[in-house]
Amino acid sequence: MKAVFIVFNQANTERIEYVFDYLGVRGYTWWDMVMGRGTKTGDPHMATHTWPEMNSATIAIVEDDKVPHLLEAVKQIDQINEEVGIRAFVWNIENQY
């Protein structure tokens, strides 16, 4: 099991929902309206007058074999327009009850 942390411009909300549905990702936690900015590129998304855009974030817990598909989907979304902004990070699940 892996945890995939996806942060994305909330303009991509519907696409992420669709990807989860498409790949059969069932378990996830979702935060609406979070702020952040990219490590290397990307404008801050701060919900201020200066930086009006906002992010949402989600951690999806998936089987190992789904991770490449998920990352690929994220990459495809990102390629539509890189300015909009979406990133995915993967953790190992050490333990669970």
Add this chain to the structure above:
Amino acid sequence: MSIYKSAVQKPITTIMVFVAIIVMGLYSLTRLPVDLLPEMDPPYISVMTTYAGANAADIEVNITKLIEDRLSTVDKLKEIQSSSIDNMSIVTLEFEWETDLDVAVSDVRNALDMVYDYLPDNADRPTVFKFNTNMMPIAVYAITAEDSYSGLEKIIDEKVVNPLNRIDGIATVSMMGAPKRTIYVDVDANRMDAYNVTIEQIGNVIASENRDTPAGNVKMGKDDYQLRIEGEFNESSEIRDLIVGSYNGQNIYVRDVATVRDTIKDISIDERVNGMEGMRLMVSKQSGANTVSIASRVQTEIARLQTTLPPDIKIEEIYDSSEFISNSISNLSETLMYALIFVILVVLVFLGRWRATFIIALTIPISLIAAFIYLMMSGNSINIISLSSLSIAIGMVVDDAIVVLENITKHIERGSNPREAAIYATNEVWLSVIVTTLVILAVFLPLTMVGGMTGVMFRQLGFIVSITCTVSTVAAITLTPMLSSKMLKAFDKNRKQSKFSYDNTIGKALDWLDRFYEKILRWSLRHKKVVMLVVTVIFVSSMYLFKFIGTDFMPETDESRINAMVELHTATRVEETMKTARTLENEMRSAYPEIVLISASSGSDDEAGIASLFSQNGSNYINFTMKLVPIKERTRSVFDIANDMRKRFKNYPEIVNYNITTSQGMGGSNTVDIEIYGYDFNTTNALAEEVKQRMEKVPGAADIQISRKDDRPELKIVLDKEKLAQHGLTTSVASGYIRNRVDGLLASYFRESGDEYDIIVRLKEDSRNSIDKLEEMSLLTPQGTTIRVKEIGKVEEFWSPPNIEHKRKQRMVTVSIKPVDIALGDLATVINSEIAKMEIPQEVMLHVGGVYEDQQESFMDLGLLMLLSLLLVFIVMASQFESFTNPFVIMFAIPFAISGSALALYITGTTLNMIAALGMVLLIGIVVKNGIVLVDFMNLMRDRGLELNNAIALSGKSRLRPVLMTSLTTILGMVPMAISTGEGAEIWAPMGITVIGGLIFSTLVTLIVVPVMYAVVSRHGERNKVDKLRKRFHFINTGEHEEGVS
């Protein structure tokens, strides 16, 4: 959940809400009456008191003064004026506008109750008269007849007036100058004396013979009969055979001492239409009724009634207010439509997308239709003010939608799908959209608080623009995102672009424009001092232009009508006046082929009552009303014709005075009035005459009128009280007798088929047409003897002023002057300098008033309004930007808007009138809007860490299109208004001109000056929050530190 998110997620609800608004608006539209102007009750109350037999001076002392003193304490009274004329005192109270006149009327009544006891016994109870615009006739018809002339009154009354009265919404139909059937018993003075009968005797006999009396019931058998004694005359000739007395045992019949004439009343007024005998019919409507629909029903009804009349009776329309109204309204509707087309074209050119254009264009009808709901709820009408307000608003209502849609498009182009883009893009701009609307409200809402007559006009404008803009903002953050989410297509990068597609043609041109502007901006930022110097020079020199721009109160309109009042020598008899009227008529007919119809009334109709309050009357007056062909069918304007007419009238020696007016709607007659206050008639008369003579030399001063008429020759009989007493008479008894002999005794009424006609007994004309004959008149004493007038008094000839006018309880003469080919303000300046040269006696006070005074007051009001708007705009902006300097930078563009207006006024030769000045006030809001868009973005760019000049240049480039778009929509929206030449267009053209001029100029200047000013007042790095933070947390210095974090 936010409003725009709900709107996008519930498209049906959103659509339904707006459909509801449209349905209600359209419903209101069908219910709204159409009128020329908003209904405004002029705050005037008149108190009329008749005191028969008193001359002007008596009236002044015994009636007017008492009433004035008592009424001057009534609440909310602004000014008190009075006019004392023979037999009558008229006190006119002017209240503050928007005073509740019903309350005022009852206050006035209470005050009058207190004064009534002190009035002379014979004076009638004062009547309180509330002036109302509804009393002005909505249509006037001329009725001419040949053979049927003598019976005209009855025919018209039965066949025209009664059917017309049945039309819903008509208040009164009144006839003026109708030939009235009257039965005269003209008594020969000699025969009367010979047979020893008196006028009173004859009158009594006629009255007591002409009577039907019920005499109770008679029961006969099973029936009950009413008993009546019938004495009423069936024929007027029966009067001749009445016995009035006996002389030497012989019966004396009326025919022995008098001739009985069943005829039409002696003329005191002569109504002619196109030179033919006739009368006038005036139709007035009930309050709140729809002028246009009533007038058109009256018209069709009259066309139908025409067929029922004898063939020689013709009905022609002299004046139909609905014609001007419907022409103005259709002209304005046309203007509105052109504005709509222009606005849509601008949006299409800038956006290049049909769907986007449609979404934006849709906000126009929605917000405009919402205004009808307001009009309906506030009980207003569709009039030229409300329609003009709509055409002012049309360019502004799209602005918010443009800003929202532009941002949505930007997001879609970045690859978001339309639904998400609609929500998040609106989220980014909704606040600034609301702020710009607040700025507009800050300018327009104060308009609703202006007082005075101008306030009544501006209230609708203020409310309509505020409401439409508010609705458009709501639509922009709900309907626009919702429609965008449904209608805009996701952006396709690989779409093939043809060579002539939008992106390759106009799009490229606009891109070039963006870059060009960026270059200019960067240059200006490097040469701030040069730029500031140039614009200062431009501003100062444009202010200099104001020296050449005249000032006026209201633009005059060409209503295709001319009214001319011609005054002949005092006491000219009406027969002579008529002759002059015919000559003038012929001359005007041949000189001005544009005239369709001339209606002339010479003399005065003493029974016309209220109608004659509107025009000057007297046997030596002629009032012409001329109707011209529509504007489009002639080359000369009514003003040209009126001017030419003035020259012609000067050539007639018998004309002592004339006054030509060209409009009666808005603006009325623009005059400068010089008020001369002073008690002594001779001093003030001389002064008024001197003013008149001086003013005649002033170029552009025309129609100079002195309100106090020349002294009129009068005859008075001075009775010797002692001699009266010896004969057992009193002054009132004797004067009653004399009145019966000269004016006539109304003995009784002759009744025929339901109508009553006066039977008047008096001396025949050649028994009372010289001083000798008046002195020979015999009166009956209580002792039964007859005495001659000369035995108890003598007849004297003297001169008396026919009218005495008061203002603020002081005697006053007004010299009113009409400006022709000169601005009102300029004329007033010349007049003031002329007056300064005059020697004015100490006890006399001069005051320059009239419309000029209204103008001054209104300009003051507007000046205050401008300050208020500026302050409110500043407040809104300062709180939005959380800064004192930013609003200042933005407002720096306002002076240049004024410069642009001055330039536009100067080039078009328009005078600075109320409407143009209002345009300048509106400019504040419109100009500031552009500045907000720019400065807001500059702040944003700097907050994002860009260097000052770079931030300014980039934001300029990015915001150029929205600024140009909102400016162009407003400018082009006003163009049809500014250049329209149809009916009623003159009123709003000045506003169109000022706004267009001001906006073009200020937009160009704003694009350069505002960024430069921004650079001047800003310091590099003041918005760099990172540096500030670093200073606060200087104690944290661990690990490597990356320099210049952005």
